Every structure is written in C-alpha cells, then in structure tokens.
Amino acid sequence: MSTGATLRTLVSADKEIMKLSRTDKGAVYEFQHKFRHNPANPGLHLKQLKGDAKLWSARVNAELRAILLHIAAQDYLLIDVKHRKEVYDDLDRYTYKVNRVTGGIEVIDLEPVGDSIIGRLLPAESAPLFAKFSDAQLLELGVAEPLLEHVRKVSNEEELLALLEIAPQLTADVLFALNDGMTYEQVREQVTDPVRSDDLVDPDDLVAAVARPATQVTSDDEALQAMLGESFERWQIFLHPTQRKLVEKTTSGATRVGGGPGTGKTIVALHRVAHLAAELEAGADKPILLTTFNRNLAADLRTRLIALGGQELLARVEIINIDKLASRIVAESKTGVGKRVVDDTRVADQWRAFLAEIGETGWDAEFLTAEWTQVILGQVLNSRSEYFKARRPARGRPVSREERDEIWRLTERFATWLDNQGIWTWRQVAAEAARLEIDRAARIDEVGPGGSLRHRYRHVVVDEAQDLSAAHWKMLRAMVPVGSDDMFLVGDTHQRIYDNHVTLSSLGINIRGRSARLTLSYRTTRQILAAALEMMTGEVYDDLDGGEDNLAGYRSLLRGGRPTFHAASTWAQEKNNIADQLQAWGNPVDGSVAICVPTRELVAEVTARLQADGVAVVEIGPDGPKGGEGVHIGTMHRFKGLEYQRMIIAGVSDGLVPRQMIGQWRDTEPKRYQRERQRDRSLLFVAATRARDELAVFWHGTPSPFLTHHLVQQQAV
Numbered sequence: 001m002s003t004g005a006t007l008r009t010l011v012s013a014d015k016e017i018m019k020l021s022r023t024d025k026g027a028v029y030e031f032q033h034k035f036r037h038n039p040a041n042p043g044l045h046l047k048q049l050k051g052d053a054k055l056w057s058a059r060v061n062a063e064l065r066a067i068l069l070h071i072a073a074q075d076y077l078l079i080d081v082k083h084r085k086e087v088y089d090d091l092d093r094y095t096y097k098v099n100r101v102t103g104g105i106e107v108i109d110l111e112p113v114g115d116s117i118i119g120r121l122l123p124a125e126s127a128p129l130f131a132k133f134s135d136a137q138l139l140e141l142g143v144a145e146p147l148l149e150h151v152r153k154v155s156n157e158e159e160l161l162a163l164l165e166i167a168p169q170l171t172a173d174v175l176f177a178l179n180d181g182m183t184y185e186q187v188r189e190q191v192t193d194p195v196r197s198d199d200l201v202d203p204d205d206l207v208a209a210v211a212r213p214a215t216q217v218t219s220d221d222e223a224l225q226a227m228l229g230e231s232f233e234r235w236q237i238f239l240h241p242t243q244r245k246l247v248e249k250t251t252s253g254a255t256r257v258g259g260g261p262g263t264g265k266t267i268v269a270l271h272r273v274a275h276l277a278a279e280l281e282a283g284a285d286k287p288i289l290l291t292t293f294n295r296n297l298a299a300d301l302r303t304r305l306i307a308l309g310g311q312e313l314l315a316r317v318e319i320i321n322i323d324k325l326a327s328r329i330v331a332e333s334k335t336g337v338g339k340r341v342v343d344d345t346r347v348a349d350q351w352r353a354f355l356a357e358i359g360e361t362g363w364d365a366e367f368l369t370a371e372w373t374q375v376i377l378g379q380v381l382n383s384r385s386e387y388f389k390a391r392r393p394a395r396g397r398p399v400s401r402e403e404r405d406e407i408w409r410l411t412e413r414f415a416t417w418l419d420n421q422g423i424w425t426w427r428q429v430a431a432e433a434a435r436l437e438i439d440r441a442a443r444i445d446e447v448g449p450g451g452s453l454r455h456r457y458r459h460v461v462v463d464e465a466q467d468l469s470a471a472h473w474k475m476l477r478a479m480v481p482v483g484s485d486d487m488f489l490v491g492d493t494h495q496r497i498y499d500n501h502v503t504l505s506s507l508g509i510n511i512r513g514r515s516a517r518l519t520l521s522y523r524t525t526r527q528i529l530a531a532a533l534e535m536m537t538g539e540v541y542d543d544l545d546g547g548e549d550n551l552a553g554y555r556s557l558l559r560g561g562r563p564t565f566h567a568a569s570t571w572a573q574e575k576n577n578i579a580d581q582l583q584a585w586g587n588p589v590d591g592s593v594a595i596c597v598p599t600r601e602l603v604a605e606v607t608a609r610l611q612a613d614g615v616a617v618v619e620i621g622p623d624g625p626k627g628g629e630g631v632h633i634g635t636m637h638r639f640k641g642l643e644y645q646r647m648i649i650a651g652v653s654d655g656l657v658p659r660q661m662i663g664q665w666r667d668t669e670p671k672r673y674q675r676e677r678q679r680d681r682s683l684l685f686v687a688a689t690r691a692r693d694e695l696a697v698f699w700h701g702t703p704s705p706f707l708t709h710h711l712v713q714q715q716a717v
C-alpha cells in the first residue's frame with residue numbers, strides 16, 4: 001500500500017540544488033519521487049533532527065541529505081540539501097519562522113554569515129547602517145526576526161550584501177531600499193504593502209503559511225524537471241512574491257501591471273497566461289489571447305511560453321501581434337480583399353501626394369496625417385457627427401466646427417483615393433477590425449447566452465500595452481466578455497515609442513483600483529539604471545488612464561561598472577570610437593553585444609564601417625536578428641523588449657536625439673512638439689535599459705539634450 005506524502009520544495013532549496021552536479025541533481029529528483037510515494041521507505045532514513053521537533057532529515061544518496069520541515073501529518077517542505085557531514089554538525093544554524101507581514105515560511109541558514117557578521121564586535125568608529133530604524137520598525141517592514149541582531153551589526157555595503165545573500169526576499173528588498181535612502185513610509189508603501197498577506201497571520205500555523213504565495217515553493221514535477229534540465233532559466237520558476245501575487249490573483253475585471261524596464265512584466269504576463277490556462281476546463285480551443293505590439297516580440301513570447309508550459313500550454317493560447325490579429329479579423333470578413341497594407345510611416349507622403357493631386361493647399365499634410373491617424377482612425381470614429389463630438393486630448397491646436405467639417409470631407413476623399421490604388425494602412429486595418437468586432441459583440445449581446453456566436457476569448461493578456469492604439473483596445477475589448485480576469489495588461493508608459501495615447505476607461509476598459517507596479521529590475525545594474533533614469537529627468541508620464549505614472553522605487557540589486565560616455569568631434573571619429581569599443585570588448589559575435597542608433601542611415605553607415613574592419617554584423621529586422629553570428633545592430637525602435645549583456649548607443653547627438661524635424665512644431669503646435677520630444681526620450685530610455693552589464697554611449701558634435709551635464713561630464717578621456 002502506498003502511503004503518499006506531499007513534498008514541496010522551498011525556492012531557497014531549489015537554489016542550493018541548482019549548485020549540485022548533474023548526477024546529484026538527478027538523485028534529488030529521484031529522492032523527491034520516492035519520498036512522495038512513501039516517506040516511510042526504509043531507504044530514505046527519514047528521521048527527526050535533534051533539537052527541533054519539526055526539522056527532519058532524509059537520505060538522498062550516500063553523500064547528500066535532505067533537510068525537511070514537517071508541516072502536518074504527511075506534508076513536508078524540502079528546505080535544503082546538504083552534505084551529510086554538514087547536516088548533523090551544526091543544527092542550530094537553521095531557523096524557520098512565519099513572517100508576520102507576508103505570512104510565508106522563511107528558512108534561514110545562518111552558517112554563511114557565521115564568520116563575517118555574527119559575534120563580531122562593531123569597530124568603534126563605524127556606525128551601523130540601520131541605526132536610525134527601531135527594531136519594531138524593521139519588523140513592521142517585514143525584516144526576518146532571526147536576522148535582526150545581525151542587521152544591527154551591518155556597518156558597510158559589503159557586509160550588507162553578505163547578509164542579503166542569506167536573507168529572505170522581503171528582508172533583502174527592505175534593507176536594500178532603506179540603504180538606498182528610502183524613508184520608512186516609502187518602504188512600507190512600495191516594498192512591504194504589495195506583499196502583505198491578505199489574511200491574518202498566525203505565526204504557529206504552518207499549514208496556512210505553506211499555502212500562502214509568500215512561501216515560495218515549487219511542487220510540480222514538471223517545474224522540477226525543467227529546473228534539473230539544461231534548458232532551465234530562473235524566471236521559469238522563481239517569481240518574486242510581488243510578481244507571484246499578480247500572477248495568481250483573481251480579479252474582478254481588467255488589471256494593469258506597470259513598472260520600469262526589466263522588472264519582469266513580460267515574465268508576469270507569461271506566468272499569468274499559464275495560471276489562467278491551468279484554471280480552464282479541458283478543451284481543444286484557444287480561449288486565451290496573448291498579444292503584443294510587434295512581430296519579433298510575439299515570436300519571443302511563443303518561445304518563452306513553450307519553455308514555461310510546453311506544447312500543452314501553447315495549445316490553449318493564441319499568440320499573435322496586434323496588427324496581425326486585426327488583419328486576420330478583417331480578412332475573415334472579406335473586407336479589404338486584394339488590398340495591400342502600407343506602412344504607417346508612409347502615410348504623410350500619401351497625404352502630400354493626394355493634396356497635390358486635388359490641388360488643395362490650405363492644409364498641411366503632417367497635420368492631416370496626425371488628425372486622421374490619431375483621432376479619426378485612432379478612436380474609430382464612424383461618422384462626421386462622431387468626429388464633431390470627439391475629444392482630441394493628445395493633439396496640438398484646437399480645430400473649429402468648420403474645420404472639422406472640412407477635415408472629415410478630406411479624409412473621406414483620401415480613403416477613397418487610397419482605395420482606388422488598392423492600398424490601405426495598418427491604422428485603417430485596426431479601425432476596421434475594431435468596427436467588425438464591436439458589431440460582432442453587439443450581435444452576441446442581442447442573442448444572449450443561448451446563441452451560437454461566442455466571444456472569441458475568455459482572457460486577453462497584453463504585453464507592451466503602452467503602444468497599442470485606441471482602435472486596438474476597442475477591438476480587444478469587444479473580443480472578451482466583461483468580467484473577472486478578462487484583461488491583463490502589462491506595460492510601461494515611459495517606454496512608449498509609438499504615438500498612441502489612450503485613456504482606457506473611455507474605451508470600456510476599467511482598471512481603476514486594479515493597477516499595480518513592479519519596481520525591482522532583474523536586468524540592469526544600479527549604475528546603468530541611474531544613468532537611464534537621469535535621461536528621463538523632467539518628463540511627466542501618464543498611466544494609460546488619464547492619471548500620472550512614475551518610476552518611484554524603481555531599483556536593482558545588481559551591481560556593475562558605471563556606463564561610459566564618449567564624445568567625438570565628427571561622425572567619422574565617432575564611428576572609430578565605436579569600433580574601438582567593440583574591439584576592447586573582444587568583438588563578440590555570440591549575440592551578447594548590440595549597437596543601437598537613431599536612424600536607418602546610421603545603421604548602414606556603422607555596419608559598413610565595421611565590416612570594413614572584418615567585424616561580422618547582424619541587423620535586427622522586424623522579425624528579430626537577420627542571420628547568424630555577429631554584433632547586432634538596429635535602430636532604437638527595434639530594441640523594444642530585447643536585452644543584451646553589453647550595449648552601445650551611438651549617434652546620441654543633438655539633432656538626432658531628439659530628431660531635428662520635430663523643431664517645426666515647437667511654436668506652432670507646442671503640445672505635439674512635447675509629445676514627439678517625449679517619444680524620442682523614451683526611445684533613448686528603452687535603448688539604455690536593454691543593457692545587462694555594460695553600457696557605452698557615443699555622440700559627435702553637441703550631445704543630445706537628454707544627456708544631462710552630469711552624464712556628459714562622466715565622459716571617458
């Protein structure tokens with residue numbers, strides 16, 4: 001008879017397991033299987049450890065022992081795997097406690113700090129780092145009680161880092177934030193509150209504690225197997241408690257997750273999809289839509305979703321970029337058959353040609369392009385009267401009723417003119433798709449639940465939400481019934497690089513009270529992050545819903561060298577500097593290094609210069625890098641959502657960043673000017689935050705105004 005047991009593995013034990021050899025990892029895997037099947041199996045030598053009724057050990061193989069916390073009858077938690085000698089020598093080193101803030105179980109192995117901090121007397125001259133906070137305050141913020149006395153002794157950053165190595169997540173987050181200069185109130189609001197337990201915490205109730213998301217455990221074999229395999233990546237298993245809470249929370253409606261670059265928004269979106277899929281009844285359809293802005297990011301989401309949940313998960317999820325989705329809807333209805341879609345960047349040229357052809361000189365092509373794309377198509381306005389009433393929040397100058405009348409007439413003629421040539425734009429496709437989906441949703445409502453027509457999806461998850469247009473949102477809204485867990489949007493308005501400004505509530509997407517923000521960067525070092533934030537100085541960003549967003553509390557635990565800044569007097573000299581930098585990095589062609597420049601022309605010129613030196617270069621196209629090995633190169637737009645170990649941003653000169661041409665609107669359309677300038681600043685911010693370890697910034701002539709005096713001063717001599 002099998003006497004099965006529950007065995008979950010604490011994330012901190014996973015970390016230890018990952019350090020083991022392949023064979024030993026395999027032994028742990030086997031052990032877990034055996035233990036779950038029958039913990040009383042004599043080969044497992046399950047026995048209580050001296051000194052604590054809840055700590056047990058079991059045999060993994062001849063050398064390794066598992067340390068287990070006994071939760072309840074047949075319920076165990078694997079908290080560590082150690083060499084057998086270490087297990088029995090010093091049992092006092094392990095402490096476990098239920099954290100009073102998060103309600104999660106925290107196990108701390110005090111051994112590694114034994115020599116560095118514990119028992120050491122503080123040198124008289126150095127003040128402890130956290131002296132100004134009382135014990136009660138630190139505990140209220142969630143610092144683990146067993147570490148309190150050690151926290152008190154920390155007097156420099158090195159010791160802090162040593163302590164953080166063994167500290168539970170919340171303790172690490174709190175101490176780091178306090179050390180960064182955040183106040184008690186700020187830490188409580190930004191670090192502690194988001195992970196606070198929803199229910200009352202009883203520190204003696206291990207059963208309740210192990211079930212809370214704050215007890216970070218892995219329990220299913222698939223996750224374990226992935227972890228033991230070669231292909232495992234940390235994000236697949238180790239979610240930060242703040243991330244996990246967002247992934248698992250049942251919401252009463254649409255939810256938005258914001259947060260700076262690299263804080264794991266995409267990771268959260270992927271896990272959210274997996275979570276929603278796990279809750280679905282079995283079936284062969286695809287009730288979940290996962291969408292993003294461009295093609296290469298959709299391809300990347302697909303790869304990562306397979307890594308997370310395999311083909312089984314993929315089978316329940318539609319992954320498609322937003323414009324392709326719109327064009328599929330349009331194709332399904334047979335609208336636009338035979339028409340070719342032209343790139344939106346060419347719309348102004350089309351308007352110019354049209355105005356010239358009809359001899360219209362009273363209107364500026366740029367103005368009409370923006371009005372047509374932003375307001376008329378952007379908001380899916382179907383009639384002149386709708387346009388008369390439309391709000392034009394992100395547009396520059398006001399337009400009178402007579403002018404609106406004229407604009408409407410012109411846009412109708414323009415659409416026909418395009419149609420006669422057999423072309424239309426992505427914006428038109430999106431507006432048409434929204435219209436079709438809104439009609440479809442109305443038909444569903446009319447017939448009621450008994451009808452055969454259904455909403456296309458049960459859940460919609462959107463990455464890079466900041467770049468979708470109002471038409472896109474209207475289409476998505478109509479595709480999913482309003483209700484719990486209907487829409488999950490992740491994005492960062494600081495990274496908006498297409499000119500789409502929306503207020504979600506006006507589009508039927510109500511995120512009020514269901515907005516959260518991630519603040520811990522997993523990608524970029526503190527040094528790069530500080531420089532990137534400095535480039536954003538003075539700009540104000542929206543929250544997709546009429547309010548303001550900011551990057552307060554955005555931080556990183558990673559450390560590295562300072563970014564470098566390189567001036568040149570000419571473009572030729574700048575290109576030489578770029579080549580020198582690459583050479584100093586060893587010209588790596590493994591895809592770990594990328595160069596990012598503001599324009600297509602500069603891509604071509606830098607490529608030619610490097611190829612002349614024999615350096616292999618791979619351009620990043622709309623579907624990602626085109627080809628094999630080489631240093632990646634692309635315009636700033638192409639770098640959305642990507643990451644590299646080392647990045648060069650070149651051409652960061654005045655006139656290029658921001659683009660000189662936007663100056664034409666400085667006086668005539670100041671709002672538009674501000675918006676375009678903000679967009680260029682965001683592009684630079686996106687580029688700078690793609691770097692994991694090293695960032696080098698280059699320019700010639702006058703540096704971009706986004707590079708502050710302080711940054712320019714850091715220039716290499």
Ligand SMILES: Nc1ncnc2c1ncn2[C@@H]1O[C@H](COP(=O)(O)OP(=O)(O)OP(=O)(O)O)[C@@H](O)[C@H]1O
Pocket residue numbers: 234235238239240243259260261262263264265266267268492495521522523640641642643689
């Ligand atoms: N919990 C985690 N554990 C380990 N790594 C993580 C975790 N969360 C995120 N990461 C890593 O951090 C990096 C950034 O994650 P992700 O791309 O999801 O961030 P993002 O917020 O979407 O960034 P961006 O806004 O710049 O596109 C990735 O390399 C990811 O694997």
